[in-house]
Amino acid sequence: MCGIGGVWGPGAVEAAAEMAKWLMHRGEEGVGYAYLSKDGVKVGAPAGEVEAAVVHTRYSTSGPYGVQIQPVLAKYRDLEAAVAFNGTVVNYKVLDPGAAADAEALAKKFVELVWEHGLAEGLRALYEAIEGAASIIALTQEALIAVRDIRGIRPLAYAGRAAASESIALEGASSEIPPGYAVVIKGGGAELVKYGEGVERLCALEYVYFAHPASRLGGRRVAEVRRALGAALAKREEVRVDAAAYVPETAETAAEAYAEALGKPLAEAIMKNRYAGRIFIKPPDKREPKAAFKVDAEAVAGKSIAVVDDSLIRGTNLGSLVKALRAAGARGVHLRIASPPIRWPCYYGMDFQTPEELAARGKTEGELAREIGADSLKYLPLEDFRAILGPNICYACFTGEYPLQDLGGAASPSRPGPRRG
Numbered sequence: 001m002c003g004i005g006g007v008w009g010p011g012a013v014e015a016a017a018e019m020a021k022w023l024m025h026r027g028e029e030g031v032g033y034a035y036l037s038k039d040g041v042k043v044g045a046p047a048g049e050v051e052a053a054v055v056h057t058r059y060s061t062s063g064p065y066g067v068q069i070q071p072v073l074a075k076y077r078d079l080e081a082a083v084a085f086n087g088t089v090v091n092y093k094v095l096d097p098g099a100a101a102d103a104e105a106l107a108k109k110f111v112e113l114v115w116e117h118g119l120a121e122g123l124r125a126l127y128e129a130i131e132g133a134a135s136i137i138a139l140t141q142e143a144l145i146a147v148r149d150i151r152g153i154r155p156l157a158y159a160g161r162a163a164a165s166e167s168i169a170l171e172g173a174s175s176e177i178p179p180g181y182a183v184v185i186k187g188g189g190a191e192l193v194k195y196g197e198g199v200e201r202l203c204a205l206e207y208v209y210f211a212h213p214a215s216r217l218g219g220r221r222v223a224e225v226r227r228a229l230g231a232a233l234a235k236r237e238e239v240r241v242d243a244a245a246y247v248p249e250t251a252e253t254a255a256e257a258y259a260e261a262l263g264k265p266l267a268e269a270i271m272k273n274r275y276a277g278r279i280f281i282k283p284p285d286k287r288e289p290k291a292a293f294k295v296d297a298e299a300v301a302g303k304s305i306a307v308v309d310d311s312l313i314r315g316t317n318l319g320s321l322v323k324a325l326r327a328a329g330a331r332g333v334h335l336r337i338a339s340p341p342i343r344w345p346c347y348y349g350m351d352f353q354t355p356e357e358l359a360a361r362g363k364t365e366g367e368l369a370r371e372i373g374a375d376s377l378k379y380l381p382l383e384d385f386r387a388i389l390g391p392n393i394c395y396a397c398f399t400g401e402y403p404l405q406d407l408g409g410a411a412s413p414s415r416p417g418p419r420r421g
Contacts, residue, residue, distance in 0.1 A: 002027035002070070002349075003057035004084045004156075005164035006137045008144045008185045013046045015162065015171075016053035022169035025212055026086070027057040034071040034082030034139055041082050041139055043073045054139045056084035069100075071139070072107035079115040081140045083107035086154045086165055087133035087349040095129060106134060123147060123182060123195035133348035137163060143186040151201040151403055152179030153348045153394050155217055161185050166215040176216070200392035201403040203348060207389060208339045209250050209310045218392065223253050225388065229338040230254030230308065232384045234261030239334050239376060242303040247310075247317060248272035248293075254338040255308035269299040270307070270321060293321060301329035304375075311339045312379075313352055315359030315372060322373045335369065335377040340385050344400040352397075 003023025007015040013035065020031050034054040035046040046053060056070040071084040089095065089102035099105035109129065114122035127134075133153035138145045146163035148156045157167045159174035163183060167174040177183055180198025184191045202218055203210075213223035230253065243265045246255030249272060259266040271294050305325060312318060318335060325333050341360035345353045355361050360368060369377035382398060396402045 002084075002086050003165045003169070004055070004086050004135070004137045005169055006052065006054040006084075006139060006144045006146065006162065006185075008052045008161045009187075012053040013050050016055040019162070019164055019169045020055045020057055022212070023055070023057045023165060026165060026210060029058040032056045032058065032070050032084070034073065034084070036139055036141065040141060041073065041080050043071055043082055052139055052144050054082055054084055054137055054144070070103045072103050074104075074107035074111045076108070076111040076115045079111045079140065081107070081111050081114075081138045081145075083110050083136060083138045085134045085136045086156075087135060087149060088347055088353075089130055089132045089134055090347050091131040094131075102132075106130070106136070110136065110138060119145070119182065119184070120193055120195045127196060131347075135165070143184050145182055145184055146177060147182040147195075148177035148179050148198070150180050150196050150198050151394070152198060152392075153201055153203050153403070155202065155206060155211070155215075157216075158183045158185070158190060161190070166212055166217075168212040168215040174216075176219070199403070201394040202392065203350075203394050204339070204385075204389055204398065205311065205346075205350065213250075213253055218390070226250075226253040226310070226338070227257040228388045229310075229380060229385070230257030231261045232388060233308070233336055233338050233378075233380050234258045236378065236381065236384070237262060237306075237336075238378075239306070240304070241306040241332070241334060243267040243269075243299075244306045244308060244336075245269035245300070246308045247321065251308050251310045251338065254310060258306070258308050258336065258338075264306075267296075267299040267303075267305065269296055269305060269325070270294075271296060293317070293324070295321070295324040295328040297328035300325055302331055304332035304334070305330050306334045306336050307374075308336045308338060310337075311342060312337050312359055312368075312377075313342050314357055315368070318374075319372045326373070332375045333373075335372065335374045337377070337379045339380055340382040340398045341365075341379050342397045344397050346397050347402070348394065348396070350397070 003026035005019040034043045035050045036052040037048050071082040092102035092105035095109050096105035113125045127150040133149050135149045135154040135156040136147040156177045157174045159170040159172050180196040182193045207225045211222045244259040245267045246252050343361050365377045
């Protein structure tokens, strides 16, 4: 997962830098830029008079952690492009055996196929070759090209002369790019180009965790979807609690709706260091909950607390927080997850690519509650989750049913190679 964006025309550098601030919730390991000047397409800090710019905020799912490797500059014959993408290309070693990471392989294949076949046919060939997911922003000497993944697993939107992963990073009214389409932005405006028959399968975790609450995905405001998840969770509640709390920050909206539905107060019991960033997307050696969270003892002492979180993937944060809540005097701690259990790896842009790292794998709710130290743990059932998010969604990490078969591919993707490329 990461954030990508691009701007064409005057003021592109300043606009891209501002865009980066609104994309860093998607990736914070580093920010990379590419730009177009009279000297051609370059990667790095913009210099001189710039005609267009691309930005990438990194959350690594391939290659080494803590290194900014996008955008990637690639050239084939007379076509040179700086390419940034959001997703994961599982079979990148097949595309380019010498590539150090999927971004490099994708960029090289992009320029080769677009040069050989033109934009529409080149993109069609590219997505036939890719195993995984990739929404792309590419900058050439002629245009800024924003390409939505053929299955729409990763989001992409555009407004005026700019494109970005999410609408929150764009100015003014925006439109989501449909799966199987590209938007070509240059001096004459923006042109929508169809390259294939797309099948919408937006990642469920975009709604649950990754996307900004004010962004619109699938025509819906993310915050409203999260409210619906929290309200549905409350309808399944069987335990009497004194108050609800939440794990900052993405679970707040769901927790508010959960508390309202139960007629219980929402306690600001768990505080997050605003400089800690998003723990889940950090490299493994920087995922330290104690440095990010503290519990307000006055808010929980002597009370039975329902702690709402958006999802439970590795369980690192929740295990630490349950201990902290008990140490602060909570009489009971009941974990409530506003999504179903995640039991299968993601090969489409999330950094949990092995079953062994998933806390819910092979465990019942009761077993996992005991392991974490909670009095109880309840997930939102899959049927409730599907009813809210709808049919055009990738639920693979919840069900094990990967969307490759939608376009005639294999039922599930190949296992990726070693995590560090």
